[in-house]
Amino acid sequence: xxxxxxxxxxxxxxxxxxxxxxxxxxxxxxxxxxxxxxxxxxxxxxxxxxxxxxxxxxxxxxxxxxxxxxxxxxxxxxxxxxxxxxxxxxxxxxxxxxxxxxxxxxxxxxxxxxxxxxxxxxxxxxxxxxxxxxxxxxxxxxxxxxxxxxxxxxxxxxxxxxxxxxxxxxxxxxxxxxxxxxxxxxxxxxxxxxxxxxxxxxxxxxxxxxxxxxxxxxxxxxxxxxxxxxxxxxxxxxxxxxxxxxxxxxxxxxxxxxxxxxxxxxxxxxxxxxxxxxxxxxxxxxxxxxxxxxxxxxxxxxxxxxxxxxxxxxxxxxxxxxxxxxxxxxxxxxxxxxxxxxxxxxxxxxxxxxxxxxxxxxxxxxxxxxxxxxx
Amino acid sequence: xxxxxxxxxxxxxxxxxxxxxxxxxxxxxxxxxxxxxxxxxxxxxxxxxxxxxxxxxxxxxxxxxxxxxxxxxxxxxxxxxxxxxxxxxxxxxxxxxxxxxxxxxxxxxxxxxxxxxxxxxxxxxxxxxxxxxxxxxxxxxxxxxxxxxxxxxxxxxxxxxxxxxxxxxxxxxxxxxxxxxxxxxxxxxxxxxxxxxxxxxxxxxxxxxxxxxxxxxxxxxxxxxxxxxxxxxxxxxxxxxxxxxxxxxxxxxxxxxxxxxxxxxxxxxxxxxxxxxxxxxxxxxxxxxxxxxxxxxxxxxxxx
Numbered sequence: 178x179x180x181x182x183x184x185x186x187x188x189x190x191x192x193x194x195x196x197x198x199x200x201x202x203x204x205x206x207x208x209x210x211x212x213x214x215x216x217x218x219x220x221x222x223x224x225x226x227x228x229x230x231x232x233x234x235x236x237x238x239x240x241x242x243x244x245x246x247x248x249x250x251x252x253x254x255x256x257x258x259x260x261x262x263x264x265x266x267x268x269x270x271x272x273x274x275x276x277x278x279x280x281x282x283x284x285x286x287x288x289x290x291x292x293x294x295x296x297x298x299x300x301x302x303x304x305x306x307x308x309x310x311x312x313x314x315x316x317x318x319x320x321x322x323x324x325x326x327x328x329x330x331x332x333x334x335x336x337x338x339x340x341x342x343x344x345x346x347x348x349x350x351x352x353x354x355x356x357x358x359x360x361x362x363x364x365x366x367x368x369x370x371x372x373x374x375x376x377x378x379x380x381x382x383x384x385x386x387x388x389x390x391x392x393x394x395x396x397x398x399x400x401x402x403x404x405x406x407x408x409x410x411x412x413x414x415x416x417x418x419x420x421x422x423x424x425x426x427x428x429x430x431x432x433x434x435x436x437x438x439x440x441x442x443x444x445x446x447x448x449x450x451x452x453x454x455x456x457x458x459x460x461x462x463x464x465x466x467x468x469x470x471x472x473x474x475x476x477x478x479x480x481x482x483x484x485x486x487x488x489x490x491x492x493x494x495x496x497x498x499x500x501x502x503x504x505x506x507x508x509x510x511x512x513x514x515x516x517x518x519x520x521x522x523x524x525x526x527x528x529x530x531x532x533x534x535x536x537x538x539x540x541x542x543x544x545x546x547x548x549x550x551x552x
Numbered sequence: 553x554x555x556x557x558x559x560x561x562x563x564x565x566x567x568x569x570x571x572x573x574x575x576x577x578x579x580x581x582x583x584x585x586x587x588x589x590x591x592x593x594x595x596x597x598x599x600x601x602x603x604x605x606x607x608x609x610x611x612x613x614x615x616x617x618x619x620x621x622x623x624x625x626x627x628x629x630x631x632x633x634x635x636x637x638x639x640x641x642x643x644x645x646x647x648x649x650x651x652x653x654x655x656x657x658x659x660x661x662x663x664x665x666x667x668x669x670x671x672x673x674x675x676x677x678x679x680x681x682x683x684x685x686x687x688x689x690x691x692x693x694x695x696x697x698x699x700x701x702x703x704x705x706x707x708x709x710x711x712x713x714x715x716x717x718x719x720x721x722x723x724x725x726x727x728x729x730x731x732x733x734x735x736x737x738x739x740x741x742x743x744x745x746x747x748x749x750x751x752x753x754x755x756x757x758x759x760x761x762x763x764x765x766x767x768x769x770x771x772x773x774x775x776x777x778x779x780x781x782x783x784x785x786x787x788x789x790x791x792x793x794x795x796x797x798x799x800x801x802x803x804x805x806x807x808x809x810x811x812x813x814x815x816x817x818x819x820x821x822x823x824x825x826x827x828x829x830x831x832x833x834x835x836x837x838x839x840x841x842x843x844x845x846x847x848x849x850x851x852x853x854x855x856x
Contacts, residue, residue, distance in 0.1 A: 266755070287762045333760070
């Protein structure tokens with residue numbers, strides 16, 4: 178199948194899409210553009226509107242307002258069966274009354290495409306399940322069903338493939354394997370993939386672009402590296418990985434940097450990495466970017482240095498140790514140190530200083546929940 | 553469910569249970585076994601035996617045990633129109649009941665699924681007619697469908713039947729009564745199947761380019777086959793043996809007699825138990841053969 182004509186997907190555009198359910202708004206005036214051939218992930222907690230978005234694109238829900246364009250064509254009023262879109266459902270939804278081969282051939286038969294069984298067999302071969310075409314869905318494992326669901330969608334060569342948490346039901350090892358296969362298939366067939374997930378690792382691992390959704394809106398969108406390196410809101414900084422956040426009033430601002438004061442310590446961020454430069458702002462740093470020292474490190478102005486604090490918790494997670502450090506008037510700071518034999522041998526209750534490079538700080542546009550604006 | 557009772561792939565449970573519990577199992581089964589023996593097996597044997605008795609008319613009417621197969625030939629000869637009519641009426645009434653019940657059961661089981669109060673109310677309404685004796689309800693229909701009733705005046709006004717025609721006493725009236733009386737037995741099994749229908753399969757079907765009518769034929773219908781099979785069996789079997797609706801005292805006439813009507817007449821009126829029992833055994837045998845063929849076909853067909 179790989180050697181056949183390469184099909185390129187279509188681009189997807191959502192313009193001002195809104196979806197109201199009785200009592201709440203699932204999607205709040207959403208605008209989104211996904212270029213053709215891209216692997217795009219919608220990431221968010223349950224109830225954030227990501228599945229509603231996917232169902233609107235598939236045609237299974239009608240938006241309250243707004244337009245859905247696929248390859249430039251308005252498909253908003255088209256029924257699901259009229260749209261060149263296929264879905265890999267979270268539950269797989271393989272028809273229990275048909276064989277695996279007939280499941281895969283279903284879409285081809287509906288469109289009266291020649292030789293449906295041959296093409297279905299090819300699609301099953303692609304997902305390495307060519308030998309189980311005569312079995313029933315109930316006889317397959319979760320991982321096999323997932324691959325059949327993928328084959329059943331891919332065989333139709335849709336312009337856009339929708340993936341609704343398709344890996345959610347699989348165990349960790351199988352999920353890793355399927356992630357790699359899914360990405361390989363996407364590159365091979367060149368379709369546009371819209372992947373909905375609540376698993377941040379999965380989204381970052383596979384997607385070209387990730388959009389983080391919260392409460393019916395996209396909070397931030399970008400390449401996984403960019404999102405991780407510079408989250409712009411408190412929600413993104415906490416949902417995508419972990420963050421230490423510090424809230425304080427701006428006490429110093431020059432051409433290149435902004436500093437806030439927290440518990441007697443100055444915390445600095447590069448101006449170009451900060452969303453807000455005045456008033457009360459939140460500055461964060463990733464736990465693995467921070468290090469700790471047993472003595473006051475006396476670093477220059479290119480570092481943020483906080484201390485003295487006390488180690489109140491140590492967790493061993495394999496590749497790294499996670500230290501929780503309580504600093505008076507500042508709060509708790511998490512530091513990840515890789516287990517490569519370089520970090521100091523340290524015990525619970527030890528007195529330490531925490532530091533990181535200013536270039537690793539990021540300034541947020543909002544404040545974390547539960548903090549008061551001190552301005 | 554009736555479907556399970558007729559399916560031939562029920563796994564054989566080899567009891568690997570310890571011997572100790574064997575006695576308890578037997579003790580628990582005993583009342584049921586005694587009941588079956590007394591009220592099913594013995595009457596069945598008596599029925600078959602009576603149907604094969606030889607009738608001696610001279611000097612007085614008396615019977616002696618025999619293997620009188622001629623009894624069967626006689627009843628087929630005499631009652632062929634009634635036998636054919638019974639199965640014909642049963643078939644038509646079952647099909648009509650299915651056509652009415654399916655949309656109703658689909659509505660209750662799928663469409664109002666998220667409104668449990670309404671759903672329960674509708675299920676209750678389906679069963680509600682059972683709260684009143686079915687004889688009373690059929691007599692009520694006899695009044696309503698009689699020539700001088702207001703309902704019939706209305707139907708005549710609509711031109712559905714001619715000004716001097718009767719509806720009561722026709723095959724149509726009997727089939728109407730049969731459908732009315734047995735339709736809950738169709739609706740309920742359909743409802744229990746459709747209530748568990750996973751609508752995600754329907755979404756998957758429409759996602760895979762099937763129009764709503766195609767989704768119905770290729771997905772919904774095959775997935776509701778268990779309900780259709782049990783529903784049709786639960787209506788067809790009692791309808792084929794029904795003796796009330798077709799009777800002249802209710803909705804029928806001499807021209808609408810079914811097997812049940814003739815059994816009643818032979819047994820209670822003309823005092824010919826051999827004929828009545830032969831007819832009963834014939835009815836039972838024919839139904840058994842028909843449903844075996846039906847379940848086999850429906851169970852193995854791919855329906856694709």
